[in-house]
Amino acid sequence: xxxxxxxxxxxxxxxxxxxxxxxxxxxxxxxxxxxxxxxxxxxxxxxxxxxxxxxxxxxxxxxxxxxxxxxxxxxxxxxxxxxxxxxxxxxxxxxxxxxxxxxxxxxxxxxxxxxxxxxxxxxxxxxxxxxxxxxxxxxxxxxxxxxxxxxxxxxxxxxxxxxxxxxxxxxxxxxxxxxxxxxxxxxxxxxxxxxxxxxxxxxxxxxxxxxxxxxxxxxxxxxxxxxxxxxxxxxxxxxxxxxxxxxxxxxxxxxxxxxxxxxxxxxxxxxxxxxxxxxxxxxxxxxxxxxxxxxxxxxxxxxxxxxxxxxxxxxxxxxxxxxxxxxxxxxxxxxxxxxxxxxxxxxxxxxxxxxxxxxxxxxxxxxxxxxxxxxxxxxxx
Amino acid sequence: xxxxxxxxxxxxxxxxxxxxxxxxxxxxxxxxxxxxxxxxxxxxxxxxxxxxxxxxxxxxxxxxxxxxxxxxxxxxxxxxxxxxxxxxxxxxxxxxxxxxxxxxxxxxxxxxxxxxxxxxxxxxxxxxxxxxxxxxxxxxxxxxxxxxxxxxxxxxxxxxxxxxxxxxxxxxxxxxxxxxxxxxxxxxxxxxxxxxxxxxxxxxxxxxxxxxxxxxxxxxxxxxxxxxxxxxxxxxxxxxxxxxxxxxxxxxxxxxxxxxxxxxxxxxxxxxxxxxxxxxxxxxxxxxxxxxxxxxxxxxxxxxxxxxxxxxxxxxxxxxxxxxxxxxxxxxxxxxxxxxxxxxxxxxxxxxxxxxxxxxxxxxxxxxxxxxxxxxxxxxx
Ligand SMILES: [Zn+2]
Ligand SMILES: [Zn+2]
Numbered sequence: 161x162x163x164x165x166x167x168x169x170x171x172x173x174x175x176x177x178x179x180x181x182x183x184x185x186x187x188x189x190x191x192x193x194x195x196x197x198x199x200x201x202x203x204x205x206x207x208x209x210x211x212x213x214x215x216x217x218x219x220x221x222x223x224x225x226x227x228x229x230x231x232x233x234x235x236x237x238x239x240x241x242x243x244x245x246x247x248x249x250x251x252x253x254x255x256x257x258x259x260x261x262x263x264x265x266x267x268x269x270x271x272x273x274x275x276x277x278x279x280x281x282x283x284x285x286x287x288x289x290x291x292x293x294x295x296x297x298x299x300x301x302x303x304x305x306x307x308x309x310x311x312x313x314x315x316x317x318x319x320x321x322x323x324x325x326x327x328x329x330x331x332x333x334x335x336x337x338x339x340x341x342x343x344x345x346x347x348x349x350x351x352x353x354x355x356x357x358x359x360x361x362x363x364x365x366x367x368x369x370x371x372x373x374x375x376x377x378x379x380x381x382x383x384x385x386x387x388x389x390x391x392x393x394x395x396x397x398x399x400x401x402x403x404x405x406x407x408x409x410x411x412x413x414x415x416x417x418x419x420x421x422x423x424x425x426x427x428x429x430x431x432x433x434x435x436x437x438x439x440x441x442x443x444x445x446x447x448x449x450x451x452x453x454x455x456x457x458x459x460x461x462x463x464x465x466x467x468x469x470x471x472x473x474x475x476x477x478x479x480x481x482x483x484x485x486x487x488x489x490x491x492x493x494x495x496x497x498x499x500x501x502x503x504x505x506x507x508x509x510x511x512x513x514x515x516x517x518x519x520x521x522x523x524x525x526x527x528x529x530x531x532x533x534x535x536x537x538x539x540x541x
Numbered sequence: 542x543x544x545x546x547x548x549x550x551x552x553x554x555x556x557x558x559x560x561x562x563x564x565x566x567x568x569x570x571x572x573x574x575x576x577x578x579x580x581x582x583x584x585x586x587x588x589x590x591x592x593x594x595x596x597x598x599x600x601x602x603x604x605x606x607x608x609x610x611x612x613x614x615x616x617x618x619x620x621x622x623x624x625x626x627x628x629x630x631x632x633x634x635x636x637x638x639x640x641x642x643x644x645x646x647x648x649x650x651x652x653x654x655x656x657x658x659x660x661x662x663x664x665x666x667x668x669x670x671x672x673x674x675x676x677x678x679x680x681x682x683x684x685x686x687x688x689x690x691x692x693x694x695x696x697x698x699x700x701x702x703x704x705x706x707x708x709x710x711x712x713x714x715x716x717x718x719x720x721x722x723x724x725x726x727x728x729x730x731x732x733x734x735x736x737x738x739x740x741x742x743x744x745x746x747x748x749x750x751x752x753x754x755x756x757x758x759x760x761x762x763x764x765x766x767x768x769x770x771x772x773x774x775x776x777x778x779x780x781x782x783x784x785x786x787x788x789x790x791x792x793x794x795x796x797x798x799x800x801x802x803x804x805x806x807x808x809x810x811x812x813x814x815x816x817x818x819x820x821x822x823x824x825x826x827x828x829x830x831x832x833x834x835x836x837x838x839x840x841x842x843x844x845x846x847x848x849x850x851x852x853x854x855x856x857x858x859x860x861x862x863x864x865x866x867x868x869x870x871x872x873x874x875x876x877x878x879x880x881x882x883x884x885x886x887x888x889x890x891x892x893x894x895x896x897x898x899x900x901x902x903x904x905x906x907x908x909x910x911x912x913x914x915x916x917x918x919x920x921x922x
Contacts, residue, residue, distance in 0.1 A: 202870050203861070203865075203868075203870075204865055205872075206871065209872065209875065209876075210856075211852075231867060232860070232864040232868075236839065239840060239842075240842055240858065246858075246860075247861065458613070458617065459621075461620075461622075471592075479613070479617065479627075480627055480629075482613075483583075483612070483613040484583075486613070487583045487585075487608075487612050489583050489587065490588055491585045491590065495590075
């Protein structure tokens with residue numbers, strides 16, 4: 161059997177929680193975990209250059225299979241030499257399967273055992289996505305970590321509905337594994353589903369672990385359920401996964417959830433949240449959310465976050481950012497996105513230090529108190 | 542008398558044209574001329590960071606007095622420590638007087654000897670701009686080079702109309718000079734007007750030169766007249782200006798006009814052209830304009846310009862830029878703007894070398910042939 165393309169090495173487990181310091185070894189280098197991965201949906205992390213990503217300490221970034229399949233097309237990207245080369249990024253890339261967008265963006269969906277027929281959101285053309293097609297696209301993209309096609313379902317469905325979906329997702333995972341053309345340089349992860357049902361999460365994990373993927377994702381969370389509920393599911397799901405493989409929690413990017421997820425043994429996170437809210441001028445800081453368009457920042461010549469040592473906080477003020485947003489100067493989106501991504505990447509670095517020192521609980525308490533996650537009516541980010 | 546804030550040193554004149562290699566000495570450093578100045582209308586060169594501007598070799602940048610007066614307000618910028626500090630730019634800044642925008646953007650204008658009353662384009666409030674007010678705003682902004690308030694008039698007006706306007710512009714220039722609060726660290730330039738009338742340009746230049754400004758602009762060009770006409774006016778206007786002061790041609794930024802202007806003794810140019818066309822995906826290259834959204838670049842994995850050594854051309858392809866524009870990814874505007882600004886800045890550097898070597902005519906011939914300015918129906922940029 162060939163060496164898997166993706167490997168994980170556990171370095172240290174926090175004495176008081178499930179948080180684990182490790183590293184993930186990829187064809188594009190080795191990076192420490194837990195990590196947060198910025199999202200570059202259409203081969204671009206919105207308003208941010210790849211050299212800015214490197215400067216801020218990004219490790220992996222994400223690309224979205226559905227979007228890239230539609231535009232510019234996975235075959236064109238293959239012709240360009242793969243997604244890394246196309247977008248000028250020489251560190252690891254993770255691609256999702258396309259399933260999430262098919263279920264959230266596309267129209268007229270019809271799901272069958274063979275795959276999903278849908279109309280794409282750009283021109284309404286009828287398209288078909290199967291486990292084999294997802295592999296074919298992701299193989300063309302050449303990402304370091306590929307995801308199996310799964311069915312994205314609403315969180316609050318009946319047990320029977322979820323069980324049926326979980327079983328199909330397992331069959332699709334196996335079909336994907338068989339269709340994967342480049343196991344030597346691309347690692348395919350399985351996605352554990354099962355909504356809030358412990359027995360179904362158990363069944364899903366058992367199915368996938370028996371197929372020996374080089375890594376596992378926990379899917380179907382952060383889709384509307386409460387944070388308490390998400391943590392409850394993680395509590396019983398991550399112990400079902402092998403300790404020598406990386407674990408990825410999909411679509412999670414608020415500071416509290418990154419810490420809470422890591423405490424439950426998650427190694428990888430991604431979310432559009434930091435860049436999406438940045439585009440509207442909402443900033444993450446050590447002292448909570450800061451809506452920079454607010455009038456009270458008009459003559460505030462302090463940095464966004466006085467505890468942040470990022471390029472933006474070292475050189476620009478709240479008053480300047482407020483001006484850029486008010487004047488519709490798009491450069492404001494660049495500066496705000498830079499800071500928010502840096503904030504999360506730096507928080508993950510601090511979290512790794514906390515794990516190494518067995519101080520994750522203290523770290524959580526400090527971050528939650530400073531950010532205001534402990535307050536009544538705290539916002540979700 | 543105090544030492545002027547802005548000085549000019551002539552280094553070498555091309556043997557065969559009026560092009561001159563020099564340097565302009567400012568409170569924020571000394572920079573070689575002829576130079577092209579990127580425009581940062583609202584305290585931001587659109588989609589470009591100040592460190593990118595430095596990296597690409599920008600010298601001066603522009604700020605627009607009208608826009609900054611309205612938003613965020615010149616008093617706020619003064620409170621921030623001036624425009625340099627507000628926008629994080631420690632090289633020279635030139636500000637216009639606001640007059641051009643009052644005449645092109647604002648509504649309900651009424652021009653009197655005292656100044657111009659108008660309704661601003663943001664909220665329709667009635668405002669008043671006078672030579673003294675322009676000075677007050679520009680002093681608050683703290684630019685290295687300030688411009689006198691002049692009347693921006695259509696090019697093809699009657700002699701009497703233009704004569705009347707020129708005489709008022711001279712009176713306004715003198716009022717501005719008297720109102721200028723910071724001559725020790727900000728240099729005020731006079732603006733020679735007179736449309737296409739040689740005698741009026743002569744009268745305007747004589748008036749202004751007698752007031753001994755540290756620099757002079759040629760205004761009222763690039764407003765719809767032909768390039769032949771613009772060159773004709775420059776031919777008789779620049780000789781009217783003192784050789785020991787810098788000369789600035791306002792609002793000119795196409796490659797051919799930069800060379801033609803420099804050949805007529807112009808030292809400084811500014812224009813929104815390179816960033817404006819970049820935002821639509823139009824690129825300046827050594828081989829002419831390239832409209833990157835064009836279908837023929839879909840699978841073109843060459844750089845924008847194979848003779849350009851800018852960061853963008855070293856790392857990205859036409860196919861990638863086309864994808865970003867097609868997918869509405871704003872990062873494409875950053876990459877395209879970067880390349881276009883670099884292209885003009887580098888061309889000016891090459892032009893300076895050509896002046897030093899007395900090869901301006903050869904340089905012009907080469908650039909015009911390569912870019913296609915010699916072709917029938919050549920576009921203006
Ligand atoms: Zn910051
Ligand atoms: Zn270039």
